[in-house]
Amino acid sequence: MNMLIKIAFRNLLRHKWRTLLTGIVIAFGLWIYLFMDSVMSGLDRGSIDNMINLSTSAVKIHTAEFDKERESFPLNYGLTNIAALEKHLAGHERVKACAPRTQFLGELSNYEESMPVIGTIIEPKQDSMVFSLTEYLKGNYFSEHGVNEIILGKDLARDMNVAIGDNITLFALTKYESHNAEDFIVIGLFHTTDPTLNKSGAYITFKDANTFLDLENTVTELNVQLKRRINLDDLEQDMKQVRAYIDKQFPKLATYTFIELGAGVLELVKQKKAWGVGMTLVFLLIAAVGIVNSVLMSVYERVREVGVLRALGLEGREIVRMFMLEGTMIGFFGSFVGVLLGCITIFVLTTVGYPLDVIYKDMYVDTAGFPYWGTIYGEWNVPLIIGTFLFGIATAFLASIYPARKAATMSVIQAIRFF
Amino acid sequence: MAILTLKEIKKEFTKGEQKVFALRGVDLNIDKGEFLSIVGPSGSGKTTLLNIIGCLDTPTSGNIEYDGKVLGTLNEKALSQYRKENIGFIFQSYNLIPVLSVLENIELPMVIEKKMDQSEITEKAMDIIKAVGLESMAHRLPREISGGQEQRVAIARALVKNPIVVLADEPTANLDSTTAQEIIALMEKINQERQTTFVFSTHDPRMQEHAKRVIVLKDGAIADDERR
Ligand SMILES: Nc1ncnc2c1ncn2[C@@H]1O[C@H](COP(=O)(O)OP(=O)(O)OP(=O)(O)O)[C@@H](O)[C@H]1O
Ligand SMILES: [Mg+2]
Numbered sequence: 001m002n003m004l005i006k007i008a009f010r011n012l013l014r015h016k017w018r019t020l021l022t023g024i025v026i027a028f029g030l031w032i033y034l035f036m037d038s039v040m041s042g043l044d045r046g047s048i049d050n051m052i053n054l055s056t057s058a059v060k061i062h063t064a065e066f067d068k069e070r071e072s073f074p075l076n077y078g079l080t081n082i083a084a085l086e087k088h089l090a091g092h093e094r095v096k097a098c099a100p101r102t103q104f105l106g107e108l109s110n111y112e113e114s115m116p117v118i119g120t121i122i123e124p125k126q127d128s129m130v131f132s133l134t135e136y137l138k139g140n141y142f143s144e145h146g147v148n149e150i151i152l153g154k155d156l157a158r159d160m161n162v163a164i165g166d167n168i169t170l171f172a173l174t175k176y177e178s179h180n181a182e183d184f185i186v187i188g189l190f191h192t193t194d195p196t197l198n199k200s201g202a203y204i205t206f207k208d209a210n211t212f213l214d215l216e217n218t219v220t221e222l223n224v225q226l227k228r229r230i231n232l233d234d235l236e237q238d239m240k241q242v243r244a245y246i247d248k249q250f251p252k253l254a255t256y257t258f259i260e261l262g263a264g265v266l267e268l269v270k271q272k273k274a275w276g277v278g279m280t281l282v283f284l285l286i287a288a289v290g291i292v293n294s295v296l297m298s299v300y301e302r303v304r305e306v307g308v309l310r311a312l313g314l315e316g317r318e319i320v321r322m323f324m325l326e327g328t329m330i331g332f333f334g335s336f337v338g339v340l341l342g343c344i345t346i347f348v349l350t351t352v353g354y355p356l357d358v359i360y361k362d363m364y365v366d367t368a369g370f371p372y373w374g375t376i377y378g379e380w381n382v383p384l385i386i387g388t389f390l391f392g393i394a395t396a397f398l399a400s401i402y403p404a405r406k407a408a409t410m411s412v413i414q415a416i417r418f419f
Numbered sequence: 420m421a422i423l424t425l426k427e428i429k430k431e432f433t434k435g436e437q438k439v440f441a442l443r444g445v446d447l448n449i450d451k452g453e454f455l456s457i458v459g460p461s462g463s464g465k466t467t468l469l470n471i472i473g474c475l476d477t478p479t480s481g482n483i484e485y486d487g488k489v490l491g492t493l494n495e496k497a498l499s500q501y502r503k504e505n506i507g508f509i510f511q512s513y514n515l516i517p518v519l520s521v522l523e524n525i526e527l528p529m530v531i532e533k534k535m536d537q538s539e540i541t542e543k544a545m546d547i548i549k550a551v552g553l554e555s556m557a558h559r560l561p562r563e564i565s566g567g568q569e570q571r572v573a574i575a576r577a578l579v580k581n582p583i584v585v586l587a588d589e590p591t592a593n594l595d596s597t598t599a600q601e602i603i604a605l606m607e608k609i610n611q612e613r614q615t616t617f618v619f620s621t622h623d624p625r626m627q628e629h630a631k632r633v634i635v636l637k638d639g640a641i642a643d644d645e646r647r
Contacts, residue, residue, distance in 0.1 A: 412476075
C-alpha cells in the first residue's frame with residue numbers, strides 16, 4: 001500500500017541524520033568489500049599469471065625418477081620421448097605451446113666473489129612461446145649464433161658487480177658429475193616480479209649447455225602453456241583436463257599443474273577471499289545493529305502514532321510492513337550508494353589501474369606469498385556486485401523484523417495511554 | 420432506539436500485586452444522535468470506559484452490543500474490522516500522523532479501509548475539511564497548524580467514514596478555553612447536522628453545558644445519569 005511507503009519514506013526523511021548514518025555504514029561496508037575484492041582479484045590474477053608465465057607454466061611434465069629427487073636438480077633423469085609428448089600435446093585444443101627446460105645448480109664467480117645460482121637451460125625461441133622472460137628483460141635475448149651467452153637476474157648482477165657485456169664464470173657439475181667451468185658473456189638482465197629469480201636466476205641455452213654440462217640435450221621438464229582464460233576457475237578446469245589428457249597417454253610421467261605447483265598461492269587466495277567476506281560480514285553486522293537500533297528508536301518514538309493507526313483500523317501486519325519498509329529502505333539506499341561507489345571504484349581500477357609501483361615505490365608488495373609490482377588492474381565480477389547489493393538489502397530487511405514486530409505486538413491501549 | 424448497549428461492564432487491571440477495579444459494572448444505553456458527556460474525577464474510569472466502547476480494549480466481564488450485535492464474542496481481527504467501520508476517534512493529544520498533511524490525515528481512515536479509489540477519497544476528505552473550516556490548511560503538516568486546528572482535523576478524520584459513534588477522550592484538555600469552546604461548538608454543530616452520535620469525556624464544566632446527557636462516573640461506576 002503506497003500510504004505505508006509514504007509514511008515510511010517521510011519518516012526516514014524526517015530523521016535525516018539517523019537514516020544517513022545507518023545508510024553510510026551499509027554503503028561503506030559494501031563499498032570496501034567490492035573495492036577489496038576487485039583489487040584482490042586483480043592482484044591474485046597478476047600473481048598467478050606471473051608465476052605461470054615466469055616459472056611454473058600451467059602444466060609441467062617430469063619423469064617419475066626426476067620427481068623423486070627434484071630438490072637436487074639432477075641432470076640424468078631426462079624425458080626420453082619429447083617429440084611424442086609434444087605431438088600429443090599439440091592435439092589438445094586448450095594447449096597453446098610447450099617448451100623444454102632443464103634446471104641445474106651452479107655457482108657464478110667474478111674471481112673476487114662467487115654466488116650460488118639456479119641455472120635454467122632453455123630453447124630460446126620455443127621458450128618465449130611459453131614464458132615471458134623477455135617482457136622483463138633489459139639488454140638482449142639469446143641470439144641465433146651467439147656462443148656462451150647468459151642472462152642474469154638484476155639483483156644477482158648487482159651483487160656480482162657485472163653489467164651487460166661483461167664476462168663471468170659459471171661453475172657446475174656436468175651430467176657425469178665432473179666439475180666444469182666456463183666463461184659466459186652477460187647479454188641481458190631481467191627484473192621480474194619474483195625476487196628469488198632476480199637474486200639467483202641465470203639462463204643459458206641448450207646449445208651451450210650441451211658442451212658445458214655434457215647435457216646431450218637432456219630435458220628434465222616440459223612446460224605447457226594453455227590458451228588464456230580470464231577466470232581462475234576456468235583455468236583450473238583447463239589445467240586438470242590437460243593433465244588428464246597427458247596422464248592417459250603417458251601414465252608413467254609425473255605431471256603437475258599450477259594447482260599443485262602454486263598450491264600455496266591458491267590457498268592464500270582463497271583465504272584472503274574468505275577474509276574479505278568475513279570483514280564484510282562484520283560491517284554488515286554493525287549495520288544490522290544500526291538498523292535494529294534505528295527502527296527500534298522509530299518504534300518507540302512513535303508509540304502513540306502506532307496506537308492512532310491501530311485505532312483507525314490499520315492491522316498488525318500492516319504496522320509490521322510499515323516499519324520493515326522503513327528499515328529496508330535504509331538498506332536499499334545504503335546498498336545502492338555502496339554498490340554505486342563500488343562500481344565507480346572498480347571502473348577506475350579496471351581502466352586506470354592501481355599503480356602499486358608508484359604508491360609503494362621500489363618496495364615489493366607481498367601478495368599471497370608471491371610478490372607483485374607494476375600496475376594492478378581490478379576485475380569486474382557482476383554476479384558478486386548484484387549479490388552484494390541484494391545482501392545489503394537482505395541484511396536491512398532481516399534487521400528490521402524484530403523492531404517491526406515489536407511495534408505490531410504493542411497493545412493499542414498501551415500505545416495510546418503512553419503519555 | 421439504542422445503538423449501543425453496555426451490560427454489566429467490568430474491567431480490572433493488575434498493577435503488580437494489586438488489583439485495580441477501573442470499572443465495577445457499568446450499564447448504559449446510548450441512542451442514535453446523542454451528544455453525551457462522561458465526567459468524573461481523575462481515575463474514575465472515563466478513559467477505560469471509552470476504550471471499551473471503542474473496542475480498543477476488552478472488558479474483563481460484561482457485554483457490549485452495537486445495533487444488537489454482541490461484540491464480546493469477536494476476536495481481535497473482527498474487532499479491528501468493526502472499529503474501522505463503525506467508530507471514529509478523537510484523542511486528547513497527538514492525534515495526527517506528523518508526516519502526513521492535514522488532507523492525508525483525513526484521508527487516512529478511508530485509505531486504510533481500501534474501499535474507495537483515491538479521487539473519491541480526496542473528494543470526501545475535501546468535503547469534510549470544509550465542514551470543519553480548514554480548507555486553506557489542507558496541505559500543511561500537523562506541526563504547521565495550531566492545537567485547535569489539529570483537533571478540528573481530528574474531528575474531521577473521525578467523521579469521514581460516517582461512523583455510528585464518535586468517541587473523544589478529553590478532546591479539549593490541551594486547548595485554551597476559547598478554542599475549547601470552538602471545538603465543542605463544532606462537535607455540536609456536526610451532531611445536529613448529521614445526527615452523528617458523540618460520546619466524550621471531559622473535566623471541563625463548560626463543555627458539560629453543551630452536553631445533552633451527562634454521565635457521572637465515580638470509582639468505576641455510574642453515579643449519575645442526567646438528561647437535559
Ligand atoms: N493499563 C492500566 N494498568 C493499570 N491500571 C490502569 C490501567 N489503565 C487504567 N488503570 C487504572 O484504572 C483506573 C481508571 O483509569 P482511567 O484512565 O480510566 O481514569 P480516568 O477517569 O480516565 O482518569 P483521568 O481523568 O485522569 O484521565 C485508574 O485507577 C487507573 O490507574
Ligand atoms: Mg482519562
